[in-house]
Amino acid sequence: xRNRIKELRRDRxxxxxxxxxxxxxxxQTVNAIExxxxxxxxxxxxxxxxxxxxxxxxxxxx
Amino acid sequence: xTVERATRRYFVLxxxxxxxxxxxxxxxxxxxxxxxxxxxxxxxxxxIPIAALLSTYWALWRFITExxxxxxxxxxxxxxxxxxxxxxxxxxxxxxxxxxxxxxxxIFWLNPLFWVAYAIAALIITKRDGGVx
Numbered sequence: 221x222r223n224r225i226k227e228l229r230r231d232r233x234x235x236x237x238x239x240x241x242x243x244x245x246x247x248q249t250v251n252a253i254e255x256x257x258x259x260x261x262x263x264x265x266x267x268x269x270x271x272x273x274x275x276x277x278x279x280x281x282x
Numbered sequence: 283x284t285v286e287r288a289t290r291r292y293f294v295l296x297x298x299x300x301x302x303x304x305x306x307x308x309x310x311x312x313x314x315x316x317x318x319x320x321x322x323x324x325x326x327x328x329x330i331p332i333a334a335l336l337s338t339y340w341a342l343w344r345f346i347t348e349x350x351x352x353x354x355x356x357x358x359x360x361x362x363x364x365x366x367x368x369x370x371x372x373x374x375x376x377x378x379x380x381x382x383x384x385x386x387x388x389i390f391w392l393n394p395l396f397w398v399a400y401a402i403a404a405l406i407i408t409k410r411d412g413g414v415x
Contacts, residue, residue, distance in 0.1 A: 249352035
């Protein structure tokens with residue numbers, strides 16, 4: 221699944237490590253989600269949406 | 283909990299438990315060969331490696347519950363591959379024992395086989411998917 225996390229993260233000038241800390245996950249997890257190698261669970265997707273102030277469907281392409 | 287802390291907690295329990303398992307197993311074999319033990323002694327002594335073995339699996343269980351969902355997925359895939367390896371060896375070798383007079387395989391070796399297959403799978407999947415080791 222494609223997503224806009226890398227773009228949204230860079231807009232805020234956050235590193236993957238910073239985003240990982242805010243989400244309470246590992247940097248490897250952020251890297252895997254950004255790279256499209258892992259689709260997050262619904263709770264983590266909601267966490268991302270809240271953090272970026274967007275709707276889930278604005279971040280993830282189905 | 284951070285992945286680093288969970289990983290540290292995992293190895294801090296896993297490594298000593300593995301060492302106790304191996305040394306107590308070798309100790310029982312040595313004692314059986316060199317000492318005049320009562321017949322019930324090996325049964326009683328086997329409690330030690332089994333307790334150590336339980337600790338190794340508890341360490342793995344705790345590690346999986348403490349890491350995040352992506353890393354947990356890698357670990358669970360690796361465990362399934364480890365179990366598949368064990369099942370394939372049991373079934374394949376069992377058939378060879380029945381139909382081809384292959385020598386009996388000690389079921390003791392299935393636990394080490396699981397750990398080896400699990401570790402190899404974890405390394406490969408981690409390298410492919412970008413997890414942590």
